[in-house]
Amino acid sequence: MILKLKTSIVFFFLCTLSIFAQKSELSGKVVDADQNFPLEYATISVIDAETKETVNGGVTNIQGEFKFKVPKGLYDLKVEYISFETKMFENIDLTSNKNMGTIKLGFEAADLEEVVVTAETTTVDVRLDKKIYNIGKDLTTSGATITDALANVPSVDVDVEGGISLRGNENVRILINGKPSAIAGFGSTDVLRQLPADAIDKVEVITSPSARYDAEGTAGILNIILKRDKTLGFNGSVRAYVGTPLNQGVSVNANARTDKFNIFTNLGYSKRKPDGNAYFENDYTSNNSVYDNLMEEREYKRNRENYNANIGSTYFINDTTQITLSYFTRFGDDVDKTFNDTYRYNAGSLSSQTLRTEDEREDENSHQVSLNFEKKYDREGHKLTADIQYSIDNEKTSNFIDENELFANQDNIVTESLTEKTDEKDFLVQADYVLPMGEAQFEAGFRGNYKNEKNDYILYDENNLGDFVLNDSVSNVFEYDRNITAVYSQYGNKFGDFSFLLGLRFEHTQLKGKTTPYGDVADIPGDIELDFDKNFKGLFPTVNLTYELSEDQNVTLGYNRRINRPRSWYINPFPSRSSRTNIFQGNPGLEPAYSDAFDIGYLKRWGKELTLTSSVYYQKETDSFERVQEDTGQTTSDGIPIIRSIPINLSSNERYGAELGLLYNPARWLRLNGSINYYKFVTEGDFNGVNYDADNESFFARFSSKVDLPWSIQWQTNAFYRGARENAQTKTEPIASLNLALSKDILNDNATISLNVSDLFNSRKRENRTITDQFTSYSEFQWRERQITATFVYRFNQNKQMSRQQGRGQGNGDGGEGEF
Known part of the structure; x- marks a missing residue:
């Protein structure tokens, strides 16, 4: 199969070279006549002027650009875009290369009521x-x-x-x-x-x-x-939904645009009760435990209320310069209650039963202010952008824990009151400069990202007198700084059907942590340092190549070097206390992991009906992270071994994989989308005298279909399946889920009602099994149960199709800076 594909590619490449001299290139750009926004997915047809047959064509890219090779001759050019006027250029002489320049399409308001909505599936x-x-x-x-x-x-x-x-x-x-x-x-x-x-x-x-x-x-x-609409005038939408288990909310998107200003806002409110459940079972094989078997049944009752707002404005200083100021904020009020029923057995008989309840209240607020400056120069694509962003996040969690013996003495085992405050500050500054040079493009930039986090963890235990006393061996303050400074440069060019993009990035990182226990001695399992100050730097090269086999197929090759820096929760040495017997503990000794990755991709389109994407990839990571479980050697007050999960650096992790995706629209009423990803990984490494070598493979696949039913009703089905996975200690069982949805446009297509069911069969559960020399552990976890939701959307001063397409037309303005 691979040999045939290689042979076909080589044959096509040779044929293309043999006729290249007999072809001319037709290029140009399509924009909105009113606002000069590039029109992505505008349809271009190259028509023989004599026979009136279409000889070539396709759609514009995200910059509104098109480029085709056609045999030399006389042609007509047809440019179409939904809801816009169609333009026809006749008798174009293509005895040599021809650039049509910028083609401006005006909005065809008279056809508003007759627009046929298309392109509603993922592309x-x-x-x-x-x-x-x-x-x-x-x-x-x-x-x-x-x-x-x-x-x-x-x-x-x-x-x-x-x-x-x-x-x-x-x-x-x-x-x-x-x-x-x-x-x-x-x-x-x-x-x-x-x-x-x-x-x-x-x-x-x-x-x-x-x-x-x-x-x-x-x-x-x-x-x-x-999304950020840039349409002239005032427009927007209101969305409201309600579901069971409780899932309700409302959001408002509004946009007002004049010649000088664009004001946008997104306001949202939601209230959810995503209840879940879990089951844990440990079988102890060592002599360290007074019990043979322990089972935990957990039930999660969650009540989550959130408000969010994103407000901003763009000021157009002139045709080439603009500045945008935006503010994002979010307030969260979560109330969760967890019931943990634990059974302990000896020789098959129940020896003890306890009920642990946790009442948790979490208040969180986030604020972010962003300032963006953009300057465009005379040459297309020549621009300078600069960004400043400051963010703060404050989170306070209070947790009251009560655990009681139910089976024998009916005694109180532990009563705790826990308070955790986390304050994060993040400052980002960056600048990017893009300089086109004919077919080539040069780009350079700087980014500084500086973060400070402070976590104050306070635990009170109830004593025999009923008083709460500070547990100073567990209570602590963890301060963490993560500072990254980077510069980069890259150069891209195109020679005929071959394009390349070569880049080099330099990053300097400082990870600094300080842990201050409230008492003189910290109760921490294992020999772990509390403070650290690490500095490391590195060069990260990137190579991306593309060869256009034809206008509708290409081959890509990519190489990049990457880094994995440990997050704060991975290096905080104090253990979690969601369970007395199963804990998670960070590892301050964790070093960054580095990887080298290669990717070969192939894309083929058959008109607008079928698109195939595929790739094979390989990655090797050194000092890769792995979460392992081990017996800490410590026991609870009632003699149960404490098992911890801790992240470590393994020596290496190799990954091989392949993926295939299909987008198929066989008819106007049917759209299909499917993909499958297969991967294999090999890990090697030792920790505390235990070997964690592993060799495993798995895959996941998804399928989506959308069908247009009578009476303008749409029906969509999404299916997902992930195969079994396995690492050095743990095997994860397969998982499958199915989502269904129906929708209908009403009120002259100004509104839409829909009904969807998430996880129809209530099967989205994770099952793990871990085997070590000291214990065997089994767990089952379901974060959220089946959800049914009804939604109503109303659009004002906004044509449905145009709101979607113009949102796409903004292209480089949001995150795609300096595309080549």
Whole structure:
């Protein structure tokens, strides 16, 4: 199969070279006549002037540009874009290369009521360093969150706890509009569960990042581009939803545009009760335990209320210069209650039963101020951008824990009161300069990202007199600084059908931590240093190559070097206390991991009906992170061994993989989307005398279909399956889920109602089994049970199709700076 493909590619390449001299190149750019915005996906048809047959064609890219090779001759050119006037250029002499310049299309207002809505399914656009998925009208994410929307993006997997991975690798960098942001939770994915999915315009899957991006994230980068309308006048939409278990909210998007100002806002409120459950079972094989078996049944009752607002304005100083000021804020009020029923057995008989309840209250507020400056020069693509961003995040968690014996003596085992305060400050400054040079492009930039985090953890124990006394061996203050300074430069060029982008990035990192226990002695399992100050620097080269086999197919090759820096929760030495017997502990001795990755991709389009994307990839990571479980040697007050999970550096981790995606639109009423990702990894390493070598393979696949039913009803089905996985200690069982949705446009297409069911069969559960010399552990976890949601959307002063297409037309303004 591979040999045949190679032979076909070589044959096509030779044929292309043989007829290259007989062809001419036709190029140009299509823009909106009113605002000069590039029109992406405008249809271009090259028609023989004599026979009137179409000989070539396609769609414009994100900059509105097109370029075709056709045999020399006389042609007509037809340019079309939905809701815009059609332009025809006749008798174009293509005896030599011809550039049509900028083609301006005016809006065809008279046809507003007759617009046929198309392009509502996810589409893909392949660049030198990334794939761009325009989310389209995904019915299953109505009333859902950004995390739910990411679960439908090819190459991306979202586990039951909201953890996001790319091609099976969890070390993925999340950016908002090209930058780290409070909106994305500074690396934590919890915040993405609170924000509405309808805020997303598109998602960039960057598996071979160029030098303009952070070197962070060995798996790659997910860049979430948010919607921002730039249409003249006042327009927007209101969205309201309600669901069971309780899931209700409302959001308002509004935009007002004049010649000099563009004012935009997004306001949202949500209240959710995503209840969950879990089960844990430990069988002890060592003599360290007074019990043979321990079982925990957990029930999570969550009540989460959130408010968010994103307000900003762009001032157009002149035709080439603009400045944007925006403010984002989010307030969260979460009340969670956890019931942990624990059974302890000896020789098959119940010896003890306890009930542990946790009442947790979490108040969080985030604020982010961003200032963006953009200056465009006379030459197309020549520009300078600068950004300043300051963010603060304050979180306070109070937790009252009560554990009682139910079986024998009915005694109180432990009563604790826990308070945790976390304050984060993040300052980002960056500048990017792009200089086109004919077919070539040079780019250089600077980024400084400086973060300070302070975590104050206070634990009170109830004594025999009923008084709460400070536990000074556990209470502590953890201060953490993460400072990254980077510069980069890259150069790209195009020679015929061959394009390349070469880059080099330099980053200097400081990770500094200081832990101050409230008492003289800290109760910490293991021999772990409390304070650290690490400085490291590195060069990160990137290479991205593309060869256009034809106008509708290409081959890409990418290489990049990446880094995985430990997050604060991975290096905080004090253990968590969600359970007395199963704890998580950070490791301050954790060193950064480095990876080298290669990616070969192939894309083929068959008109507008079928698009195939595929790639094979290889990655080798040194000092890779691995979470392992081990017996701490300590026991609880009632003699139960304490097992900890701790991240460590293994010697290496090698990954091999391949993925295949298909977008198929066989008819106007049917749209299909499927993908499969297979990967294999090999790890090697030892820790505390235990060997953690492992060799495992797995895959995940998804399928989506959208059907147009009678009476203008749309029906969408999303299915997901992930195969079994296994590392050095733990095997994870397969998981499958199914989502369904229906929608209908009403009120002259100004409004839409929809109904969706998430996890129809209530099967989205994670099952793990861990085997060591001291114990065997089994766990089952379901973060959220089946969800049913109804949504109503009303659009004002906004044509449905145009709001979507113009949102895409902004292109480089949000995170795609300096595209080549």
